[in-house]
Amino acid sequence: MPNQLQEGILVGCGNPLLDISAIVPMDFLRKYSMNEDDAILAEDRHMPIYGELIESFSAEFLAGGSVQNSLRIAQWILKQPKVAVFFGCVGKDRYAEILEDKARSAGLDVHYQVREDVPTGTCAVLITGTHRSLCANLAAANHFTIDHLADPVNKAVIENAQYYYISGFFLTVNPPSIMQVAQTAHTNNRPFLMNLSAPFISQYYMAPLLAVLPYVDIIFGNEAEAQAFAEAQSWPSGDLREIGKRLVAFDKLNSSRPRIAILTQGCDPVLLFQQDSVQEFPVTRLLAHEIVDTNGAGDAFVGGFLSQFVQGKSLDVCIRCGNYAAGHIIKNPGCTYAGEPQFIE
Ligand code: AP5
Ligand code: NA
Structure with missing residues (x-):
């Protein structure tokens, strides 16, 4: 059991989404002009997907939303409730109740902004074999406003935290809120962590991403996301090692804490970039029959x-625990876990 941590030491902001997940034939993807590994935002033409998944493909409902997923998993491993607090916007409906219930039962404290006139956001998860294609209908999540952070209780939560994590996905919703949290982190010399989240963020939301990047102490991403960033920046190489080096060298406000980049590449080693060094952390390959979905x-x-990280552990331990958690989640449907965590430092 780790030492007792300060409540609310970690704050995250993102899109609280209920995942509607089903195994579908390739034809279904083609019907909606989607690819096997997409992560996109729903347009009008995608809206029938959700109903179809429920009616024709006996879809499962799972708690989702990228940041809320990460914080739930952190809570599961920490075992101590309310270490992490999550901000995001939901509707006043059954889906919001499910999301809140899953978050709280994991020990995650949620401070949702609630919109009575808009439904809670959903994410269609279309599973074809070992691939998954995501189509997010942000709905209420898209209505998050910065005044929610000005609420005295929420303001205190942000001021008391020591670590901040926001997804690239949230750049499509409310960049001013991201900048405000980043500024608080910077003023108080506290780590601000971010995720590239999906290729479309670098393709279509580069301006707000570049505005916040100088505040980012640790940036996460996978191969496709790193490559999309490099392409959008017209960097000459698509080589992950080159991209990682450039990501850490990108403008940074607090130069006393050089940026770290961590790039995952599925079952290939995780790459850790710090100043001029690149380190590899191996991933334990799972057998085909152990994989439920990635x-x-x-x-x-x-x-x-x-x-x-919130316990002040070394990057080596943090990354090994990341790989442990990912390996566990792959053996379970969606971003869910089973039983007690077994991570050994
Ligand atoms: P999704 O994109 O599926 O989740 P993810 O967490 O990003 O998972 P991926 O499978 O894409 O992994 P990755 O490619 O990032 O990492 P990698 O394969 O390198 O999205 C899930 C959630 O996103 C949903 O719940 C949805 O609600 C939400 N979402 C969608 N749109 C959103 C939006 N607009 N706003 C907010 N939320 C949104 O793998 C990472 C690690 O996993 C590896 O380092 C390794 O440790 C492990 N690993 C991977 N593959 C293997 C393997 N074969 N064997 C062993 N370990 C493995
Ligand atoms: Na899974």
Whole structure:
């Protein structure tokens, strides 16, 4: 059992989404012009997907939303409730109740902004074999406003935290809130962590991403996301090692704490970039029959990492715990876990 941590030491902001997950034939993806490993935002033409998944493919409902996933996983590993607090916007409906219930039973404290006139966001998870394609209908999540952070209780929560984590996904919703949290982290010399989240963020939201990047102490991403960033920046090489080096060298406000980049690449080693060094951390390969679905693997990796980082553990321990958590989540549907965590430092 780790030492007792300060309540609310970790704060995250993101899109609280209920995942509607089903195994579908390739034809279903083609019908909606989607690819096997997409992560996109729903347009009008995607709206029938959710109903179809429920009616024709006996979809499962699972707690989702990238940041909330990561914080739930961190809580599961930490075992001490309310170490992490989550901000995001939901509707006033059954889906919000499910999300809140899953978060609280994991020990995660949620401070949702509630919109009575908009439904809670959902994410269609279309599983084809070992691939998963995501289509997020942000709905209420898209209505998060900065005044929620000005609420005296929430303001105190942010001021008391020591670590901050926000997804790239949240850049599509409310960049001013991200900048405010980043500024608080900076003013108080506290770590601010971010995720590239999906290729479309670098493709379409580069301006707000570049605005916040100078505040980012640790940046996470997978191969495709790192490559999308490099392409959007017209960097000459698509080589992950080159991209990682450039990510850590990118402008940074607090130069006394050089940026760290952590890039995952599925079952290949995790790459840790610090100034001029690149280190590899091996991943224990899972056997085909052990894999339920990889949905949530990246989020769980971050959750495992955060659970150790907030305890001041070394990056080596943080990354090994990230790999442990991701491996566990892959053996379970969506971003869910079973039983007690078994991570050994
Ligand atoms: P999804 O993108 O599926 O989750 P993810 O956590 O990013 O998982 P991926 O499978 O994409 O992993 P990755 O590619 O990031 O990482 P990698 O494969 O390198 O999204 C899930 C959630 O996103 C949903 O719940 C949804 O609600 C939410 N979401 C979607 N759109 C959103 C939006 N607009 N706003 C907010 N939320 C949104 O793997 C990472 C690690 O996993 C590896 O380092 C390794 O440790 C492990 N690992 C991976 N593959 C293997 C393997 N074969 N064997 C062993 N370990 C493995
Ligand atoms: Na899974």
